[in-house]
Every structure is written in structure tokens, then in C-alpha cells.
Amino acid sequence: MRVTLDAKKMPGKWYNIIPDLEFDVSPPMSPSGYPLGFHDLEPLAPHAVIEQEFEKEKREIKIPDELQALYREWRPTPLFRAERLEKRLDTPARIYYKYEGGSPSGSYEFNTAVAQAYYASYEDIKYLVAATGNGEWGASLAAACNFFDIKCKVYMVRASYEERAYGRSIMELLGAEVVPSPSENTRTGSKVLGKDPGSSGSLSIALSEAFEEASKKEGAKFAWGTVMNHIIMHQTLIGQEARLQMKEAGARPDIIISAVGGGSGFGGLVFPFYKEREEGSRFIAVETASAPSLSKGRYAYDYTDSDGFAPLLKMYTIGHGYVPPNIRAGGMRYHGMSPLVSALYREKRIEAKAYTQRRAFEAGVEFARAEGFVPSPESSYAIKAVVDEARACREKKERKNILFLMNTNSNLDIAVFKEFLEGAMEDHVAQDEHVEAAVRDLPEVE
Amino acid sequence: MRVTLDAKKMPGKWYNIIPDLEFDVSPPMSPSGYPLGFHDLEPLAPHAVIEQEFEKEKREIKIPDELQALYREWRPTPLFRAERLEKRLDTPARIYYKYEGGSPSGSYEFNTAVAQAYYASYEDIKYLVAATGNGEWGASLAAACNFFDIKCKVYMVRASYEERAYGRSIMELLGAEVVPSPSENTRTGSKVLGKDPGSSGSLSIALSEAFEEASKKEGAKFAWGTVMNHIIMHQTLIGQEARLQMKEAGARPDIIISAVGGGSGFGGLVFPFYKEREEGSRFIAVETASAPSLSKGRYAYDYTDSDGFAPLLKMYTIGHGYVPPNIRAGGMRYHGMSPLVSALYREKRIEAKAYTQRRAFEAGVEFARAEGFVPSPESSYAIKAVVDEARACREKKERKNILFLMNTNSNLDIAVFKEFLEGAMEDHVAQDEHVEAAVRDLPEVE
Numbered sequence: 001m002r003v004t005l006d007a008k009k010m011p012g013k014w015y016n017i018i019p020d021l022e023f024d025v026s027p028p029m030s031p032s033g034y035p036l037g038f039h040d041l042e043p044l045a046p047h048a049v050i051e052q053e054f055e056k057e058k059r060e061i062k063i064p065d066e067l068q069a070l071y072r073e074w075r076p077t078p079l080f081r082a083e084r085l086e087k088r089l090d091t092p093a094r095i096y097y098k099y100e101g102g103s104p105s106g107s108y109e110f111n112t113a114v115a116q117a118y119y120a121s122y123e124d125i126k127y128l129v130a131a132t133g134n135g136e137w138g139a140s141l142a143a144a145c146n147f148f149d150i151k152c153k154v155y156m157v158r159a160s161y162e163e164r165a166y167g168r169s170i171m172e173l174l175g176a177e178v179v180p181s182p183s184e185n186t187r188t189g190s191k192v193l194g195k196d197p198g199s200s201g202s203l204s205i206a207l208s209e210a211f212e213e214a215s216k217k218e219g220a221k222f223a224w225g226t227v228m229n230h231i232i233m234h235q236t237l238i239g240q241e242a243r244l245q246m247k248e249a250g251a252r253p254d255i256i257i258s259a260v261g262g263g264s265g266f267g268g269l270v271f272p273f274y275k276e277r278e279e280g281s282r283f284i285a286v287e288t289a290s291a292p293s294l295s296k297g298r299y300a301y302d303y304t305d306s307d308g309f310a311p312l313l314k315m316y317t318i319g320h321g322y323v324p325p326n327i328r329a330g331g332m333r334y335h336g337m338s339p340l341v342s343a344l345y346r347e348k349r350i351e352a353k354a355y356t357q358r359r360a361f362e363a364g365v366e367f368a369r370a371e372g373f374v375p376s377p378e379s380s381y382a383i384k385a386v387v388d389e390a391r392a393c394r395e396k397k398e399r400k401n402i403l404f405l406m407n408t409n410s411n412l413d414i415a416v417f418k419e420f421l422e423g424a425m426e427d428h429v430a431q432d433e434h435v436e437a438a439v440r441d442l443p444e445v446e
Numbered sequence: 447m448r449v450t451l452d453a454k455k456m457p458g459k460w461y462n463i464i465p466d467l468e469f470d471v472s473p474p475m476s477p478s479g480y481p482l483g484f485h486d487l488e489p490l491a492p493h494a495v496i497e498q499e500f501e502k503e504k505r506e507i508k509i510p511d512e513l514q515a516l517y518r519e520w521r522p523t524p525l526f527r528a529e530r531l532e533k534r535l536d537t538p539a540r541i542y543y544k545y546e547g548g549s550p551s552g553s554y555e556f557n558t559a560v561a562q563a564y565y566a567s568y569e570d571i572k573y574l575v576a577a578t579g580n581g582e583w584g585a586s587l588a589a590a591c592n593f594f595d596i597k598c599k600v601y602m603v604r605a606s607y608e609e610r611a612y613g614r615s616i617m618e619l620l621g622a623e624v625v626p627s628p629s630e631n632t633r634t635g636s637k638v639l640g641k642d643p644g645s646s647g648s649l650s651i652a653l654s655e656a657f658e659e660a661s662k663k664e665g666a667k668f669a670w671g672t673v674m675n676h677i678i679m680h681q682t683l684i685g686q687e688a689r690l691q692m693k694e695a696g697a698r699p700d701i702i703i704s705a706v707g708g709g710s711g712f713g714g715l716v717f718p719f720y721k722e723r724e725e726g727s728r729f730i731a732v733e734t735a736s737a738p739s740l741s742k743g744r745y746a747y748d749y750t751d752s753d754g755f756a757p758l759l760k761m762y763t764i765g766h767g768y769v770p771p772n773i774r775a776g777g778m779r780y781h782g783m784s785p786l787v788s789a790l791y792r793e794k795r796i797e798a799k800a801y802t803q804r805r806a807f808e809a810g811v812e813f814a815r816a817e818g819f820v821p822s823p824e825s826s827y828a829i830k831a832v833v834d835e836a837r838a839c840r841e842k843k844e845r846k847n848i849l850f851l852m853n854t855n856s857n858l859d860i861a862v863f864k865e866f867l868e869g870a871m872e873d874h875v876a877q878d879e880h881v882e883a884a885v886r887d888l889p890e891v892e
Contacts, residue, residue: 002519004453073448073526073818080519084593102548104818143818147530169864175815369621372519372550372589418615 003245005076013060015236017271025343028311029301033445036311043215044222046119052230067118074103079245085370093393093400098242101408105140108265112234113144116223121148127220129213131155131206133330135167137225142176152176155209159200181206188307207305226262227338235268243272254400257385259378260285261331263338269405283350286381290428291324293337294345294352296435301445315342319438325428327357329377353385356427360384361420376407449691451522459506461682463717471789472760475747479891482757489661490668492565498676513564520549525691531816539839539846544688547854551586558680559590562669567594573666575659577601577652579776581613583671588622601627601655605646627652634753653751672708673784681714689718700846703831705824706731707777709784715851729796732827736874737770739783740791740798742881747891761788765884771874773803775823799831802873806830807866822853
């Protein structure tokens with residue numbers, strides 16, 4: 001069952017959770033240990049975006065009309081009730097999913113990509129530079145840049161650039177310049193290649209390269225894909241719409257679930273429901289067991305990129321030096337976590353669960369066979385948690401409403417399911433001793 | 447700009463064009479030369495579907511309520527105005543597209559897949575057997591079968607089975623049994639392999655194998671993906687919705703364009719606009735120059751499969767023996783064409799154009815950069831015709847409304863664009879002498 005929402009009801013504002021929090025969130029920090037302000041980030045992002053990053057007072061930020069018109073090309077997105085999955089699980093629970101797979105780039109990342117490109121175009125920015133793993137974020141940004149005649153350059157983790165050619169192909173099809181990272185373009189890249197000419201790269205290195213280029217190049221700025229406050233704010237369209245749709249469906253969500261990589265999808269869905277906590281709603285962030293920042297990490301300031309060009313953030317981290325195995329959900333391999341999501345976890349406002357990838361893909365296949373849509377690898381992790389909660393409802397004979405966030409991103413993902421179905425996929429669990437070793441090297445900033 | 451349509455306005459009936467035609471359409475025929483009737487097709491399809499195939503009186507067929515509820519999971523689909531593309535082309539024309547890429551399987555084929563699976567489930571049919579090239583049709587049918595607990599078996603052209611593993615992977619992910627064709631499962635397959643053990647197969651051979659299995663296996667039926675009258679009828683939801691949406695947008699379509707393979711997408715979009723012809727609307731079917739049934743074929747009875755298990759149809763054909771080069775739009779390589787679309791072309795109610803694949807993909811890339819959505823290879827051919835018409839409008843300073851059908855199918859298609867962008871794609875044009883040689887072997891049925 002699909003619950004649509006009239007285009008006129010698309011939210012005209014982004015939601016900022018900070019004024020509603022009963023506790024403080026630690027600010028971004030420089031490597032030398034002072035809290036960063038507006039001017040420190042100026043070289044990196046459009047002014048309007050930096051203002052949003054530091055906004056602590058306003059609960060709502062108006063979305064410019066031109067941008068609202070763009071959002072209306074694919075928003076409001078539908079909410080579905082997964083009745084066939086409920087039947088297969090023989091559960092009294094009702095399972096709802098907010099479906100973001102219908103955006104032009106096939107994922108919710110497009111929500112912030114168009115916002116950032118829009119603001120960049122108003123400040124005469126000619127280039128946006130970004131880092132990407134498999135290509136989801138890069139493809140979203142490339143499509144959005146085209147709408148505003150902005151050039152897009154993407155540093156792509158070399159392992160992904162070489163292995164999974166489709167992510168790269170989509171970005172190139174959309175006209176973006178894609179550079180395998182590490183590259184000789186930047187000091188960071190050259191340094192890494194100097195030590196290890198065959199380096200397959202990492203997202204942290206790609207981030208450093210993109211930062212370096214954005215801060216040096218005339219007319220260029222960096223574009224974040226997740227983690228930062230303003231990105232989550234842009235994503236709150238998801239949760240605001242889902243709230244209206246759940247009301248139309250007459251279902252207050254008892255459990256809200258999303259996969260977490262950097263935290264923007266989770267925050268985008270969950271934050272607009274934050275006050276429902278008082279009525280008993282639970283929020284579950286689902287991690288991969290191979291990079292479990294919340295479940296096993298330390299709450300501390302850490303680098304967000306390999307060379308410390310980007311701000312340090314107070315967050316749950318398994319250490320910027322920890323290299324997770326190459327599991328098939330690129331966006332979930334990041335060592336850190338959004339400071340907002342981290343603070344909520346610290347304050348026990350949200351829960352975390354971690355699963356190995358084969359459990360996730362097993363659930364993803366079950367979902368696809370029931371509902372028809374093939375979920376993204378990230379969404380498959382969320383679905384595993386949904387299935388577990390729905391089975392618990394069956395045991396306890398409880399009729400709960402479960403809501404989760406669903407993406408497709410299918411351009412990149414079928415290879416992953418193929419690997420799973422062929423039995424060629426291995427499970428990985430982050431070992432405590434490795435995480436402990438990695439967090440021992442955290443920078444000393446408090 | 448997106449034009450949505452209220453769920454309540456989704457058409458409750460399929461449209462049958464036959465009562466509105468001013469001429470007769472020749473019936474399906476047996477190889478021995480007698481017109482086929484209901485009982486001849488009985489072993490192959492559910493009764494309700496065969497009735498639809500032979501329906502000549504009723505203009506409208508009611509869609510069962512349960513099926514309407516299913517359609518509402520992704521229908522009505524949106525209509526878009528491609529304003530950014532118009533701007534890039536600097537044309538006074540207005541370009542609209544009916545977007546079918548948001549269905550669970552990512553293509554309009556899902557419209558008939560769920561209808562066929564629905565009727566099959568009501569007649570206690572346990573298996574549906576189909577033939578597929580790249581996997582678009584097989585994936586749609588596999589997803590639809592899951593909704594009704596029907597087993598799905600797909601004979602997939604061996605060249606595609608081996609080359610483009612994603613089509614196969616999606617079907618397997620959805621639980622279908624996928625068999626590379628030619629196979630040893632059937633007499634047809636064994637015969638082909640006996641002559642040529644390394645045969646890479648063809649859609650005609652896969653069709654014969656699927657027919658053979660469906661007609662022999664207890665509780666099994668065959669499922670067509672295109673060509674037949676009932677398939678186009680199921681697809682008329684597309685055009686009926688587009689008509690309402692064009693009215694809401696205040697735009698009478700002057701030119702309606704769709705790619706044609708077997709003709710079901712074209713018919714589904716165009717037939718509900720048939721009467722607009724009297725007000726000057728033009729309809730353009732776009733073919734690939736490597737398999738131009740309408741543009742270069744003969745209007746005659748021909749086999750629809752390699753061994754003549756399926757009905758012979760009166761259609762434009764380049765000969766069932768003609769093997770088109772392996773161009774990257776699998777659905778457009780078929781030698782024949784829907785009898786309804788063929789008859790309309792014969793009677794000059796519609797036009798046909800043919801393009802080589804590189805021209806098509808060039809247009810597809812331009813569209814993706816303007817609009818964000820990556821079109822399917824088939825849709826790229828339609829877009830090439832749209833771009834040409836829009837440029838003609840610029841020359842003549844005419845403000846026409848152009849409407850076309852757009853699919854994504856992106857799971858399968860990115861490899862194709864990669865090949866194009868890397869300059870590794872060749873153009874192919876069907877040579878007159880090859881087509882003439884192929885149509886020389888047509889069966890003698892008139």
C-alpha cells in the first residue's frame with residue numbers, strides 16, 4: 001500500500017534539531033585545539049551552507065522557493081506499507097518504509113546535493129569538489145551540479161574506481177570529472193603514493209584530496225555528502241514528510257529504523273520524530289559489524305579525513321586509522337559518525353545495532369521477493385533490524401508500527417547481491433583489539 | 447516540472463483500440479494456414495488473457511479491483527516537463543515525458559507482468575515461463591510472480607546470460623529460475639545445440655524453448671512480454687494517464703514519440719491518443735537502424751519464434767531468420783512488430799524513424815545531463831527523435847508540444863553508456879540485401 005502526499009504538503013522548511021536538544025553538542029575543532037567558527041570554514045563551503053552548519057537557535061530554516069520547485073520534481077516521496085513482507089513474516093507488526101529510491105540519482109543523497117549546488121550557484125562558485133566511495137554521493141552531486149551549470153570533480157577511492165566501474169560510469173555519464181584517489185593532483189595523494197605506489201586508497205584520503213583541491217582552487221568549494229549538521233538538516237524533508245504520511249495512515253511509529261554510515265539518512269528520517277520519544281517511540285541506528293562506530297567506538301574528537309584538512313569532530317569513532325574490510329556497503333565503512341547522531345547515542349536517546357553483511361543481504365533478498373523493489377546494500381542492514389523487530393512482535397504478540405528508510409541505488413548494487421547469492425561473500429566483524437589500537441592514536445583534543 | 451495525478455484518477459479500465467480502427471487487423475495464424483481461435487491458444491495463456499487477446503467489440507476492459515490496488519503501489523506514474531532540456535536545445539517546443547522508471551522493476555513491463563500473474567493465480571497456474579534478452583521482461587515477470595506465489599522460469603538468450611550478468615542476477619535475486627538458451631531442456635534447444643554446440647542463442651530460440659516448456663509442463667503457461675494485443679491493452683494505462691496529465695498541464699500533444707521493439711510501450715502510450723490524430727497529432731515509432739522492422743521490413747505473416755510453436759502474425763518483419771548485430775538495446779532487436787502497430791503503419795496512421803545506436807546514446811547522455819534521470823537504451827532512441835523534432839521547431843519557430851515515453855531500467859543499462867562514452871560502441875545499419883534475403887524465406891501464409 002502506497003501513501004502519497006499532496007505536492008502542496010511538501011515541507012517548505014528544513015528542521016534543525018539543536019534547539020530541541022536538552023544537552024549541548026560539541027563544536028567542530030581545529031587540529032590545534034580551538035573551536036572552529038564561520039570564517040574557518042569559509043574557504044570550504046558556500047556561506048549560506050556554513051550558516052546552516054552553525055545554526056543553533058532557529059528550529060526551522062526556510063527552503064528557497066526555487067529549490068522547493070526543484071524538490072517537487074521528485075518530492076514528496078511515497079511511504080509504503082510492506083504488507084506482503086508482514087505476511088511472509090507472519091507478524092502482527094505493521095511495517096512502513098519511506099522510499100527515497102525515486103529521486104533522479106536513485107537515493108536520498110540528492111536532497112542535499114541540489115541544496116548545496118543551489119547555494120553554490122548563488123555565490124558564483126564554478127566547481128564543487130567531493131570525495132566518494134562507490135559513487136552514490138558523487139553521482140548525486142554530479143546530477144545536481146548539471147542543474148546549475150557547475151562543474152563537478154570527484155575523488156573516488158581507487159579500489160572502487162577500478163573494481164566497480166558502474167559508479168564511475170554514472171558520474172562520467174553525468175559529465176563529472178572522476179579522479180582515482182590517491183592521485184598525483186594533491187600533496188596528500190602524492191605523499192601516499194610516494195610511500196605506497198599501489199595504494200588502493202580510502203575515503204579519508206579521498207576527503208583530504210578533495211578538501212585540498214577545493215581550498216586551493218579559485219572559484220571551487222568542497223561538498224560534504226553526510227556527517228555534518230547542515231546535511232542532516234537538508235535530509236529532514238524525509239522525516240517531516242514521513243510524519244505527515246504516518247498520520248494519514250493512522251499509525252504512530254513505535255520503532256523507527258535506519259542504516260547509518262555518516263548518519264545523514266538516519267538523522268533525516270528520525271530527527272523530525274524526536275519528540276515522539278516522549279510517547280515511547282524507539283529509534284534504532286543500524287551499523288555494519290565491520291565498522292561499528294556507535295557500538296564499539298570511542299566518543300572523542302577525531303579527524304574526519306586522513307590529513308586533518310577538514311575539521312575535527314566530537315563523535316563516536318573507531319579511529320581514523322582503522323581500515324575496515326572492503327564490505328559491500330561503501331557508505332557504512334566510514335570510521336566516524338555525525339556529531340548529532342553521536343551525541344544522541346551518548347545521551348541514550350537512540351539505540352544502535354550492528355549486523356554482519358550476509359545477515360543484511362539475506363534480509364534484503366527477502367524484502368525484494370516480497371515487495372518487488374531491490375533495496376540498496378545500506379537499506380538491507382536496516383531491513384535486517386526491521387525483520388528482527390517484526391519477529392519479536394510475533395513472539396510477544398504485539399502490534400507495533402515499524403518505520404524505516406529505504407533507498408535503491410540499484411545502478412551500483414546488483415553486483416553486490418550477485419556476490420551474496422553466489423555464496424562468494426564473507427562476513428567481517430571489527431575485532432576489539434584492532435579498534436582499541438586505532439583509537440589509541442586519536443588526536444589529543446578535548 | 448512534475449505533473450502528478452491523484453491516485454483516485456488512475457484509470458480503472460484498459461483501452462482496446464480495435465473497435466476504434468477504420469480497418470481490419472489480420473488474426474494470428476497457424477503454420478498450416480488457418481486463423482487461430484481461443485482454443486488454439488488455450489495451452490499457452492490464462493483464459494482471461496486469451497479472451498482479451500481476441501476482444502474486438504469492447505472498447506474498455508475493467509481492471510479487477512485487486513489488480514487496481516496493486517497498480518496503485520506505483521501508479522499513476524508522473525509526467526514531467528523537461529524544461530532544462532528545452533533550454534539546452536534553445537527550442538520553443540515544450541517537451542513532456544511520461545516516466546515509467548519508478549515501478550518496482552524499473553520499467554513499464556511491470557504493468558503487464560502483474561496483470562498476467564494475477565490472472566494466472568486465479569486459474570491455479572503454478573508456473574509462468576518466459577523468454578528474455580537482457581532481462582528486463584524476465585525481471586518484471588519474476589517480481590510479479592512473487593506477488594502471487596507463482597514460480598517463474600525464464601529462458602535467457604545465452605549471449606546475454608553470459609555477457610551481462612546483472613540481468614540474470616536480478617532475476618535470480620527475485621527467485622526466478624534462469625536457464626541459458628539454447629538449452630538441453632527442450633527439443634528446440636537440443637536441436638540447435640546439436641548443430642552448433644557453441645550457439646549464443648537468439649530471442650526467437652528462447653521463445654520457442656519457453657513455448658515448448660509451457661505447453662508440455664503441467665500447471666505451466668507462457669507469458670508474453672510484448673507484441674500481442676493484450677499486452678498493449680495492459681500498457682494503455684500509460685497513455686490514459688498521460689492524457690489526463692497533459693490536460694492538467696494545458697498542453698495538447700502535437701507529436702507523440704516512443705521507441706518500438708515489439709510495440710507494447712509505443713501502443714500503450716499512443717493508442718489512448720488515437721483520436722487526437724483528427725486534430726493533427728502525429729505519432730512516431732522509433733526503431734534501431736540495425737533491426738528496422740517498420741522502416742525496411744515486409745508486411746506479411748511471419749513466425750514469432752524460431753520453430754513456429756507460437757502463432758504466426760501479420761506484421762512488419764525483417765524475417766525471423768535475420769540475425770541483427772548485437773546492439774545495446776536488446777528489446778529492439780526483435781525481427782517483428784506488434785500486428786496492431788504494424789497495421790497502423792500500413793494504414794499511414796503512424797510514422798517510423800530509425801537511428802543508429804550512437805546517435806541514440808548521444809541524445810540519451812544529453813537528456814541525463816539536463817534532467818538527471820538516466821534513460822534506458824530504448825528510451826534513448828525516442829529521445830533522439832524528440833531532440834530532432836525540437837530542433838526542427840527551433841528552425842521553424844514553432845511552439846509544439848512533444849510527448850514521449852521514458853523508462854530507466856538502470857540496473858542493466860549503465861554498462862551500455864560506459865561502452866558508448868569510452869568510444870567502444872559501433873554503429874550498425876541493416877543492409878537491404880540482408881533483409882531481402884531474410885524476407886525471401888517468409889512462410890507462405892496469406
